[in-house]
Amino acid sequence: MALTIAAIPWGVMAILLPLVGALACFLSPRRANPLGLVTAFGVVACVAGLAWQVVAQGTQRYAIGGWGAPLGIDVYADGLSVLMLMATAVVGLGISVYSNSYFKRDKAVNFWPLWLFLWSALNALFLSADIFNLYVTLELLGLAAVALVALAGGADALTGAMRYLLVSLLGSLAYLLGVALLYHSFGCLDIALLAERMEPSPAVLAAVGLMSAGLLLKTALFPLHFWLPPAHASAPAPVSALLSALVVKASFYILLRLWLEVFPVTAAALGQLLGLLGAAAVLWGGLQALRQTRLKMLIAYSTVAQLGYLFLAFPLGSTIAWQGTLYLLLSHALAKAAMFMAAGNVLRFGGHDRIVDLDRVAQRLPLTVTAFALAGVSIMGLPPSGGFIAKWLLLEAAMLSGQWWWMIILILGGLLAAAYVFKVIGYAFTRAVMTHEARAVPATMEWAALALALAAILLGLVAPWPLALMEIGLPFGGEAAG
Amino acid sequence: MSPPSLYALVGIGLFTLGLYALIVHTHLLRKILAINVMGSGVFLVLVALAARAREAAPDPVPHAMVITGIVVAVSATALALALMVRVRAETGRAELPEKRPE
Amino acid sequence: MKKTMNLKPMTEGGKIRTPLRLLLIVLLSALAAGLGYAVSTLSSQAPGLSEWVAANLESSGVSNPVTAVLLNFRGYDTVLEMGVLLVALLGVWSLGGIPEQRESSAGPVLDMLSRLLVPVLILVAGYLLWAGADAPGGAFQAGSVLGAAGVLLLLAGWRPEPRFAGLPLRIILTMGLGLFVVMGIVSMLMGGRLLQYPRSFAGVLILLIEAAATLSIGMTLAALFRGSRPGAKLDR
Numbered sequence: 001m002a003l004t005i006a007a008i009p010w011g012v013m014a015i016l017l018p019l020v021g022a023l024a025c026f027l028s029p030r031r032a033n034p035l036g037l038v039t040a041f042g043v044v045a046c047v048a049g050l051a052w053q054v055v056a057q058g059t060q061r062y063a064i065g066g067w068g069a070p071l072g073i074d075v076y077a078d079g080l081s082v083l084m085l086m087a088t089a090v091v092g093l094g095i096s097v098y099s100n101s102y103f104k105r106d107k108a109v110n111f112w113p114l115w116l117f118l119w120s121a122l123n124a125l126f127l128s129a130d131i132f133n134l135y136v137t138l139e140l141l142g143l144a145a146v147a148l149v150a151l152a153g154g155a156d157a158l159t160g161a162m163r164y165l166l167v168s169l170l171g172s173l174a175y176l177l178g179v180a181l182l183y184h185s186f187g188c189l190d191i192a193l194l195a196e197r198m199e200p201s202p203a204v205l206a207a208v209g210l211m212s213a214g215l216l217l218k219t220a221l222f223p224l225h226f227w228l229p230p231a232h233a234s235a236p237a238p239v240s241a242l243l244s245a246l247v248v249k250a251s252f253y254i255l256l257r258l259w260l261e262v263f264p265v266t267a268a269a270l271g272q273l274l275g276l277l278g279a280a281a282v283l284w285g286g287l288q289a290l291r292q293t294r295l296k297m298l299i300a301y302s303t304v305a306q307l308g309y310l311f312l313a314f315p316l317g318s319t320i321a322w323q324g325t326l327y328l329l330l331s332h333a334l335a336k337a338a339m340f341m342a343a344g345n346v347l348r349f350g351g352h353d354r355i356v357d358l359d360r361v362a363q364r365l366p367l368t369v370t371a372f373a374l375a376g377v378s379i380m381g382l383p384p385s386g387g388f389i390a391k392w393l394l395l396e397a398a399m400l401s402g403q404w405w406w407m408i409i410l411i412l413g414g415l416l417a418a419a420y421v422f423k424v425i426g427y428a429f430t431r432a433v434m435t436h437e438a439r440a441v442p443a444t445m446e447w448a449a450l451a452l453a454l455a456a457i458l459l460g461l462v463a464p465w466p467l468a469l470m471e472i473g474l475p476f477g478g479e480a481a482g
Numbered sequence: 483m484s485p486p487s488l489y490a491l492v493g494i495g496l497f498t499l500g501l502y503a504l505i506v507h508t509h510l511l512r513k514i515l516a517i518n519v520m521g522s523g524v525f526l527v528l529v530a531l532a533a534r535a536r537e538a539a540p541d542p543v544p545h546a547m548v549i550t551g552i553v554v555a556v557s558a559t560a561l562a563l564a565l566m567v568r569v570r571a572e573t574g575r576a577e578l579p580e581k582r583p584e
Numbered sequence: 585m586k587k588t589m590n591l592k593p594m595t596e597g598g599k600i601r602t603p604l605r606l607l608l609i610v611l612l613s614a615l616a617a618g619l620g621y622a623v624s625t626l627s628s629q630a631p632g633l634s635e636w637v638a639a640n641l642e643s644s645g646v647s648n649p650v651t652a653v654l655l656n657f658r659g660y661d662t663v664l665e666m667g668v669l670l671v672a673l674l675g676v677w678s679l680g681g682i683p684e685q686r687e688s689s690a691g692p693v694l695d696m697l698s699r700l701l702v703p704v705l706i707l708v709a710g711y712l713l714w715a716g717a718d719a720p721g722g723a724f725q726a727g728s729v730l731g732a733a734g735v736l737l738l739l740a741g742w743r744p745e746p747r748f749a750g751l752p753l754r755i756i757l758t759m760g761l762g763l764f765v766v767m768g769i770v771s772m773l774m775g776g777r778l779l780q781y782p783r784s785f786a787g788v789l790i791l792l793i794e795a796a797a798t799l800s801i802g803m804t805l806a807a808l809f810r811g812s813r814p815g816a817k818l819d820r
Contacts, residue, residue, distance in 0.1 A: 009772070009777075009778070012772070012778050016765060016768070016769065016778075019663075019667065019761075019765055020765060022667075023758050023761065023762055023765075026670075026674070026754060026757075026758060027751070027754050027755065027758060062777065062778075063777055064659075064660045064777060064778050064779055065656065065657060065658075065659060065660070065777060065778070065779045065780050065781075066776055066777045066780035067640070067657050070633060070636060071633065071636045071637070071640060071657050072657050072658065072660075073658055073660045073661065110674065110677070110678035113674055114671065114674055114675070114678070117667055117670070117671050117674075120667070121664075121667075124664060132547055132550075132658075132661065133660065133661055133664070135551075136550060136554065136661050136664045136665055136668070137664060139554045139558065139668055140664055140667055140668050140671060142558075143557060143558060143561055143668060143671045143672055143675060144671050144675075146561065146565075146675065147561065147671065147672075147674060147675030147678060150565060150568070150675065150678070150679055151678055153680070154572065155569075155572040155573050158565060158568050158569045158572055158573075159569055159573065159578055159579055161565055162510065162562070162565045162566065162569055162578060163578055165558070165561065165562055165565060166504070166513055166514075166517065166562070169517050169558055169562075170501075170504065170517065170520075173497075173517070173520050173521055173524055176524050176551065177497060177523075177524045177527065177619075180524060180527045180528045180531070180544075181527075181622065181623070183528075183543075183544065183547075183632065184528075184531040184532075184534075184544075184626055184630065184632070185626060187630060187631065187632045187633060188633065189543075201625065202621055202622040202625045203622040203623070203625060203626055205622065206618060206619055206622035207622075210619075484628050486628070487623065487624055487626075487628070490623045490626075491620050491623060491624070494616055494619045494620050494623060495616060495620075497616075497619070498612050498613075498615055498616040498619070501612060501615075502608065502609070502612050505608060506605065506608070527623070531623075531626065531630075532632065534626075534627075534628060534629055534630045534632075535630065535631050535632055535634040536631065536634060539634065539649070540634070541631065541632035541633060541634040541637075542633075542634060542637050542649035542650045542652070542653050543632060543633045543634070543637065543653055543658070544632070545650045545653075546650055546653040546654045546658060546661075549650070549654060549724055550654075550661055550662065550665045552724075553665050553668065553669060553724060553801075554665060554668050556669075556805070557668045557669050557671070557672035557673075557808075558672065560672050560673075560676060560808040561672045561675045561676060564675070564676040564679050564682065564811060565679065567682050567811075568679050568680070
């Protein structure tokens with residue numbers, strides 16, 4: 001049977017390949033580093049194949065086991081999932097390259113299987129079309145993430161990981177109870193079928209509430225964000241990068257899918273509440289970031305703030321707003337990963353990440369500072385960057401729908417971001433006496449950070465293409481009115 | 483009230499009790515146990531309502547979901563317990579430190 | 585420089601203050617009432633997917649509907665779930681191990697009982713695995729019993745020999761997931777979908793996968809109980 005390139009189920013390969021890689025790294029720890037890198041490149045290739053397939057042939061639905069919904073589990077790829085997969089692939093590749101140099105032998109042995117399992121969970125999550133399957137992928141994701149946070153050792157990382165684990169389990173259980181209610185109301189687990197059979201009822205309302213609460217907890221929306229800064233700041237740098245860039249976005253993606261496809265009626269009603277909480281997150285996260293003395297905590301609070309922007313689209317509801325949100329998802333993933341990697345370089349160099357003492361390390365690491373600055377440009381929303389396009393789209397949506405108060409939030413958030421980014425960069429330009437305990441930072445680590453930051457900027461220059469990709473399968477279709 | 487509904491209500495009760503215990507208690511072991519109780523509640527809801535299918539045989543899909551869920555819960559509990567032991571070894575207490583808005 | 589706000593701390597010596605506790609109880613009672621009401625509005629008869637399962641049971645290769653769902657119709661969930669087990673073990677191992685308690689030798693009761701029970705448990709596990717095709721049972725049930733046997737052994741003081749604690753142990757741990765993935769890939773190469781078993785072999789394949797999974801699950805559970813990587817020195 002001739003297997004043409006077009007016929008290979010690239011999506012399924014993108015899920016299986018990291019699994020196989022993780023098993024290989026576990027079985028052969030001595031070769032974990034090269035095996036992990038090879039797997040990373042392989043996964044990027046699979047995702048590229050899937051993207052090509054979706055662009056050429058439209059949305060892809062793949063029935064695992066041949067059974068098809070509602071009996072079996074379907075894997076579904078549309079523009080949205082492909083974009084998330086691509087962001088994961090790019091950031092994942094960067095993190096893999098970075099981690100190759102970051103971890104010493106004994107930590108690397110533990111890191112690679114866990115990271116590849118996490119990657120597999122992410123890919124499986126973005127492609128899943130079954131709400132119970134989403135629960136299993138969420139759990140796989142959560143456990144792998146917690147284990148990765150705890151890799152750093154030390155009291156901060158361990159307590160951060162413990163808190164993260166408890167929060168993650170709570171969120172998953174709330175989500176699962178929602179799944180139970182939905183299944184017992186409609187007798188199926190497939191998202192498309194649920195959307196067809198959906199009728200408002202008390203059980204559905206309860207399910208919406210439970211699933212949203214659980215997923216919002218996992219996405220760290222204010223005021224449920226308390227677990228995020230300790231966990232993201234105390235983890236090893238590449239782990240912080242993948243947590244802030246990818247893992248928190250996964251639960252947001254599920255929330256998006258559910259609200260847009262399964263529960264569209266309720267989305268409009270609760271939109272203002274989510275927007276309000278998002279605004280609070282933007283302001284609170286920005287203010288807290290300004291108060292931090294440690295670089296990684298500052299970046300973690302920046303994540304809290306940026307995640308708040310994602311929820312501004314719910315009250316706005318128009319296609320432009322969703323496009324802005326998605327663009328923010330992508331550019332934040334790249335920029336935040338670059339920032340955490342830069343922080344990791346700083347930490348490696350000087351042994352600490354105190355912001356006031358940054359001037360002693362920054363001038364010896366020009367690539368790292370450039371990476372941080374470029375990433376900061378995207379976070380602030382300055383042109384030309386992905387963040388700018390995202391903010392622009394959101395501002396336009398706010399203006400068009402007449403809800404001008406969100407524009408104020410966007411502008412204030414940008415100002416706060418500028419403040420904390422410049423707080424860091426400012427120290428980079430002051431001259432200071434060199435310390436003598438500096439350790440060399442491997443070039444790959446610096447280049448990986450710079451590459452991702454450049455990608456965030458690049459995202460601002462190639463805007464039409466990702467936006468066109470989002471249109472495929474368009475879950476935000478014409479019915480989304482302000 | 484039919485037996486399925488009754489068991490499902492018990493499941494909801496377990497879920498809520500577990501949630502209360504999770505929030506209120508400070509010792510990590512109690513929090514982990516609370517999560518387990520919540521999990522049992524959710525599983526009970528799943529399985530209880532599956533009995534509505536037919537007299538002879540209940541709906542097998544929720545049963546499979548619960549088996550999967552139990553395995554996941556066991557794995558998570560194992561990781562949580564190991565983490566708790568390490569937290570206690572590092573900080574001397576099996577509790578999460580008070581959260582300072584730092 | 586820090587702005588201080590005059591709010592009473594939420595926790596006092598670690599415990600939550602009483603008024604907050606009462607508020608919590610009220611809120612949670614409301615939640616329970618709401619959820620209970622939602623559950624009570626569900627119709628009293630609902631077939632769910634049981635009719636779909638019954639219709640396709642014959643082509644699944646087994647006659648126990650739960651096993652059919654777990655290993656065939658929704659086998660993909662099972663693959664991921666075995667990944668979850670393995671990830672938990674990886675996490676526990678990467679934590680560096682549990683401080684070894686001062687081991688006292690197993691008393692006579694534990695010693696005798698473990699010698700009596702462990703072979704029985706292994707037999708029961710084998711039976712459950714075999715019976716899973718037609719009656720309640722299957723890989724996870726058998727794996728749990730096997731894990732219990734492992735826990736009993738560990739409690740009685742048994743430790744694996746060093747030469748089995750390296751690669752052989754890791755192979756057994758990954759056997760279940762590995763075989764499942766291999767089976768899935770093979771089914772794709774043979775022209776079908778992922779995890780689409782050929783109808784005639786489905787029963788045999790499921791049994792094979794379950795056997796590997798039983799061993800993996802049992803070993804994983806025992807290793808989780810042990811807590812530290814065999815042969816690893818505790819880093820304190």
